[in-house]
Amino acid sequence: GNSVTQMEGPVTLSEEAFLTINCTYTATGYPSLFWYVQYPGEGLQLLLKATKADDKGSNKGFEATYRKETTSFHLEKGSVQVSDSAVYFCALSVTGTYKYIFGTGTRLKVLA
Amino acid sequence: SQTIHQWPATLVQPVGSPLSLECTVEGTSNPNLYWYRQAAGRGLQLLFYSVGIGQISSEVPQNLSASRPQDRQFILSSKKLLLSDSGFYLCAWSVGGISNQPQHFGDGTRLSIL
Numbered sequence: 001g002n003s004v005t006q007m008e009g010p011v012t013l014s015e016e017a018f019l020t021i022n023c024t025y026t027a028t029g030y031p032s033l034f035w036y037v038q039y040p041g042e043g044l045q046l047l048l049k050a051t052k053a054d055d056k057g058s059n060k061g062f063e064a065t066y067r068k069e070t071t072s073f074h075l076e077k078g079s080v081q082v083s084d085s086a087v088y089f090c091a092l093s094v095t096g097t098y099k100y101i102f103g104t105g106t107r108l109k110v111l112a
Numbered sequence: 113s114q115t116i117h118q119w120p121a122t123l124v125q126p127v128g129s130p131l132s133l134e135c136t137v138e139g140t141s142n143p144n145l146y147w148y149r150q151a152a153g154r155g156l157q158l159l160f161y162s163v164g165i166g167q168i169s170s171e172v173p174q175n176l177s178a179s180r181p182q183d184r185q186f187i188l189s190s191k192k193l194l195l196s197d198s199g200f201y202l203c204a205w206s207v208g209g210i211s212n213q214p215q216h217f218g219d220g221t222r223l224s225i226l
Contacts, residue, residue, distance in 0.1 A: 032212040043118075043202050043217035044156075051212060089155070093212040098144045098163055100215060104155035 002027045002094050006103035009087075013110050019077040021088055021106045023064075026071060029095025033057075033066050033073040036089040038105070044089060047075075080110045114139035118203045118218030126226050131176075131190040133221050135203030138184065142208035145186040146215065147178055150200040162186060163208065198225045 007022040025033065032051045036044040048057030053068035062077045073090060090103040115138045125131060137143050144163050148156040158171045160178035168178050175194050179187045186203060200222050204215040 030212075032214075034214055036217075041220075041222075043220045044204075044215075046214045046216065049214050091215075096211065098161060098206065098211055099158065102156045 002031070002092065002101050004090050004092055004101050004103040006088075006090050006106050009105070009107040011106060011108050013080055013108070015082055015110055015112050016079045017110075019075070019080045019084075019108070021075040021090075021108070023073045023075065023090035023103060024071055025073065025090075025092050025101075027092055027095065031092040031095055033064070034091045034093075034100075035062070035064055035073070035075050036091060036102075038087045038089065040086075047088070080108070082110045082112050084108060085110045114205075114216065116203065116205055116216060116218045118221060120221060121219065122222045122224075124224045124226060125193050127195055128192050131188070131193055131197070131223070133188040133201055133203075133223075135186045135188075135218055136184055137205045140184070140205070140207070142183060143205040144208050145180060145184075146204040146206075147186065147188050148202045148204065150202060150220075152199070156202065160188070193225050195225050198223055 003026045005024050034049045035047040037047045038044045048059040050057040050066035056065045064073050064075045087105045087107045089105045118135045146161045147159040162168050162180045176190050200220050202220045203218040206215045207213040
């Protein structure tokens, strides 16, 4: 089957620290992988995506690489800011369908 | 550019009352449309999705229903709300006819049942 597993949160970091949020997946076929960010009281915003193995998605200083050999898509940022505090969701598209599977989300808190 | 509108932003309803949440998309044709529910502090549960007018797929048996009366309009309804229907409801769209495309979400409706 298809599934997405994210690390449990909350993740609490000081400003300018390095961020890693782990995401692993199981999937049939060739899914695309996504990271979304959700700020309090808002919907999800697409942060970055990768459509095939070894692709690197990047946006606003965040990066994630589609690793087929380890079935992972870890989110990284070199220096976090207080404004990065939010919930981050890893997701995949289910091959051959129009459906998506989301992880449970990881809350990030960045302290000044 | 494409935009998605969802309303109302917040709603407080008594148990047993009806529900209608509306979602519209602009700037694209024949999108795939989705309704999700997000319980407090938890992930997203897919409720319904639609690949065309009048075509609705239900993912979870429940007290809710969905309709797509027009190409870019998606409505979530209930005849009688339950306490367990409380949550944050999100509408989303993706490019129609193509899989593996990202989804784009509305701002959500926070529904509280009293």
